Amino acid sequence: MTEVDYAKGLEGVIAAESEICQIDGAKGKLYYRGYPIEDLAQYSSFEETAYLLLYEKLPSAQELEDFTIRMRQSRGLQPPIRDMISHFPAAGSPMELLQSVISYLSGSVEHRIQHSATCNCRQTLHQISQMATVLATYQRFKEGKSYLEPRMDLSQGANFLYLLKGQEPSPEEGRIFDTCLLLHAEHGFNASTFTARIVASTYSTCYSCISAAIGALAGFLHGGANERVMNMVDEIGGKENIDPWLDKALEQHRKVMGMGHRVYKTKDPRAIVMERMLKELSQQKGDLQLYEFLKKIEENFRARMEKKGKRVYPNVDFFSGAVYTLLGIPRYLFTPIFAAARSAGWLAHILEQRKDNRLFRPRALFVGPEPRPYLPVEKRSGG
Numbered sequence: 001m002t003e004v005d006y007a008k009g010l011e012g013v014i015a016a017e018s019e020i021c022q023i024d025g026a027k028g029k030l031y032y033r034g035y036p037i038e039d040l041a042q043y044s045s046f047e048e049t050a051y052l053l054l055y056e057k058l059p060s061a062q063e064l065e066d067f068t069i070r071m072r073q074s075r076g077l078q079p080p081i082r083d084m085i086s087h088f089p090a091a092g093s094p095m096e097l098l099q100s101v102i103s104y105l106s107g108s109v110e111h112r113i114q115h116s117a118t119c120n121c122r123q124t125l126h127q128i129s130q131m132a133t134v135l136a137t138y139q140r141f142k143e144g145k146s147y148l149e150p151r152m153d154l155s156q157g158a159n160f161l162y163l164l165k166g167q168e169p170s171p172e173e174g175r176i177f178d179t180c181l182l183l184h185a186e187h188g189f190n191a192s193t194f195t196a197r198i199v200a201s202t203y204s205t206c207y208s209c210i211s212a213a214i215g216a217l218a219g220f221l222h223g224g225a226n227e228r229v230m231n232m233v234d235e236i237g238g239k240e241n242i243d244p245w246l247d248k249a250l251e252q253h254r255k256v257m258g259m260g261h262r263v264y265k266t267k268d269p270r271a272i273v274m275e276r277m278l279k280e281l282s283q284q285k286g287d288l289q290l291y292e293f294l295k296k297i298e299e300n301f302r303a304r305m306e307k308k309g310k311r312v313y314p315n316v317d318f319f320s321g322a323v324y325t326l327l328g329i330p331r332y333l334f335t336p337i338f339a340a341a342r343s344a345g346w347l348a349h350i351l352e353q354r355k356d357n358r359l360f361r362p363r364a365l366f367v368g369p370e371p372r373p374y375l376p377v378e379k380r381s382g383g
């Protein structure tokens with residue numbers, strides 16, 4: 001291998017074949033197994049989309065019903081997991097809690113089969129189902145509330161909001177949050193998905209793969225942009241501060257959060273759906289302040305960038321934090337929610353990796369010292 005083959009951060013390197021997600025960054029298109037994200041957002045649910053990702057096709061009515069029942073039956077948390085949540089150190093993050101719960105789940109006897117190389121992680125749907133319950137329960141315990149049993153009659157999104165607040169959300173709120181989960185369910189070879197596939201390539205368990213992927217998502221270069229968008233909104237304060245704030249930020253070469261994307265060079269298609277949902281939710285709540293504030297930031301930022309001949313558009317996270325905020329979700333749950341949604345995509349990639357596996361084993365371009373003799377400590381100079 002020569003230096004020419006080296007691509008820092010594996011940028012542009014094709015590391016595997018995949019049938020799961022297609023992204024056309026130039027045209028702003030995203031497809032899960034061939035289905036446009038706009039259609040899935042409009043007509044599908046998180047559970048049906050999870051089925052599509054895991055089983056490679058849209059389900060029949062019977063298949064959807066069976067799958068939904070299995071997913072929903074897995075939502076409840078066993079007492080040891082509830083104890084783990086209530087005893088989790090206050091300084092620990094909910095991402096670390098999720099990793100711990102996933103590791104704990106690997107010990108359940110009926111799932112030991114998952115340790116085989118030919119395992120079918122489709123059996124481990126509780127990973128997808130329970131992550132949302134874990135997060136809602138974490139928040140409930142934080143507020144001094146007791147454990148609430150999940151509901152079988154609610155969608156994944158609506159059930160999460162129900163558990164979080166102890167009150168059934170409106171059908172619109174439930175649908176909007178369920179669609180948020182669907183929009184985050186999959187996005188190709190990002191760092192966390194690649195991590196899941198690397199671990200899967202060693203034939204480690206689904207649990208180790210998911211736990212490792214959560215770890216990758218916990219880093220701020222991958223997850224957390226929507227939380228930082230909301231922090232930015234706070235920092236700007238009022239509409240009258242937007243222009244001076246943007247001028248100063250750009251002068252200091254600061255990135256405006258929620259703007260721009262490595263892959264999309266036009267508007268992120270998920271951002272279009274998310275913006276529409278934010279407007280809808282804001283109208284329902286009779287409070288358009290946050291929506292209008294974000295639109296003003298977008299407009300003024302894009303005008304500045306266009307003056308420099310650069311086109312930079314909002315990504316999905318520019319609007320998602322505001323949607324979550326209007327739904328009453330605290331900021332520190334934004335990235336864990338992302339993990340709970342993305343677990344569907346991670347499992348699909350783990351299955352795909354195992355179907356035609358090759359252990360990942362890249363090489364490093366060695367730039368260290370030439371071979372040299374070992375010197376006993378008394379002969380080494382300096383100190």
Ligand SMILES: CC(C)(COP(=O)(O)OP(=O)(O)OC[C@H]1O[C@@H](n2cnc3c(N)ncnc32)[C@H](O)[C@@H]1OP(=O)(O)O)[C@@H](O)C(=O)NCCC(=O)NCCS
Nearest residue numbers: 225254255256257258259260261262265310312315316317
């Ligand atoms: C995601 C990100 C790293 C992509 O950056 P990138 O690969 O450099 O994107 P582009 O090549 O399209 O950028 C074109 C130019 O616009 C600038 N730009 C891109 N996004 C910007 C942002 N959010 N704020 C200010 N300037 C930005 C780039 O620095 C680049 O300027 P240059 O030509 O002087 O180098 C960047 O947009 C970013 O940090 N965004 C904010 C964080 C965020 O929302 N992340 C979540 C992504 S889902």
